[in-house]
Amino acid sequence: MNITKDCVECIVGQINKATKLLDLDVDLANEINKEVEKKALNFDFKKSPPFVAKDVYEYLAIKTNLKDPLEKLKQKSIKKATTYVPLIEKKISLSEDKLFTAIKAAVAGNVIDFATTKEFCLDQEINSIFETDFSINDYKIFKEKLEKTDSLIILADNAGENIFDKVLIKTISSLYPNLKIYYATRGKAIINDITTKEAFQSGIDKYCEVISSGVDTPGLDKSRASKEFMELFNKTPLILSKGMGNFECLESHNDNKVFFLFKVKCNVVANTISRNLGEIVLKRG
Known part of the structure; x- marks a missing residue:
């Protein structure tokens, strides 16, 4: 895009x-x-x-002269997101489809985004997300692919959101114990995006392998990724891509092993997928 x-x-x-x-x-x-x-x-x-x-x-x-200019904002977002974990875990435990509920929680976390003109309230999002329908819903296809694959890469997005991603990965690993899960972060601090530092800080590595994509862009621009990461990306049969930045970089590749999970937070993306501002999508590439 x-x-x-x-x-x-x-x-x-x-x-x-x-x-x-x-x-x-x-x-x-x-x-x-x-x-x-x-x-x-x-x-x-x-x-x-x-x-x-x-x-x-x-x-x-x-x-x-700041290596990570928005570090304080990132830590504030992580701290706030952590307070919602008990509620989310309770919702998942009571759910008939735990994977779907965990995905809903993960997309709720996508409202934590500095790089948008339209801002959304995390409190409101958490309280409404489980009753909100996806405007594009390729969940059934994603689940079918997940059940047949041996490895999955989740492309990380924003700090704070990683707390919700941890709950999702914990849920996936409990449902599919033989699945190898990679959590791919940015290669360096950029905007309020997740690096390996924030990923390890959350303890997410207990349920997956944390890796760096090597990119210095706030989205997975393949031309900026490391050779090692791209080798893994190309051979991994299923990718769950979080957030608009990753979508903006990857949507033009039309790769059907990639599933995009995000909240529509700008009109440019909304127009690209013919959807409305504020809607949530789980879209196959």
Whole structure:
């Protein structure tokens, strides 16, 4: 999926939001925002939003001298997400289809996203998600594939969301004990995305193998992934891709072993899949 003018405005707006969140000196904030606006004039419209966003977030990190500028936000999101685990685990334990309920919980966590103009409330999402239908629902096909495969890669997305992913992976591993599960994170800190640091912090490695995709983009841009990861990606028969960033990078590949799980949080993605803002999807690639 290539960037649009709306994507350009969104990315520029994200940096402006980040400078405010970081409470930067006014002169430094203005310098960063003006430079990003200048960079935006030369954005490549043949690239995906995550690929384009990479450069401006790297610039933010350099100018603020912060390796992980949104680290405090990530930790805050993780802390809040953890408070919902007892409720989610209870819902799953009482469910007739534990896998489906765990997937619903995992997509609820996808509302934790710094890189969108439309913000959603996690409290409201958790309280409504189990009664909310997928607007695109390829769950039956996903479950059939899952029952026949020996390995699965889950592509991670945002910090905080990883807490819900842990519950999902724990559920999958209990239902399919012989299944090898990989949890693939970003290769470096970018926006509020999950790296191996936050993955290990959550203890998710008790139920799967945590790996780095190697990408420095807020989405799995294959051209930025490590050779080792791509070898694993290509030979693994089933991929569950979390979040819009991964969708933006992978949807054009039309790979039917990939299933996209996310909440629609921008009009560009909504238009791409002919769905509405705020809906949830489990869509085969």
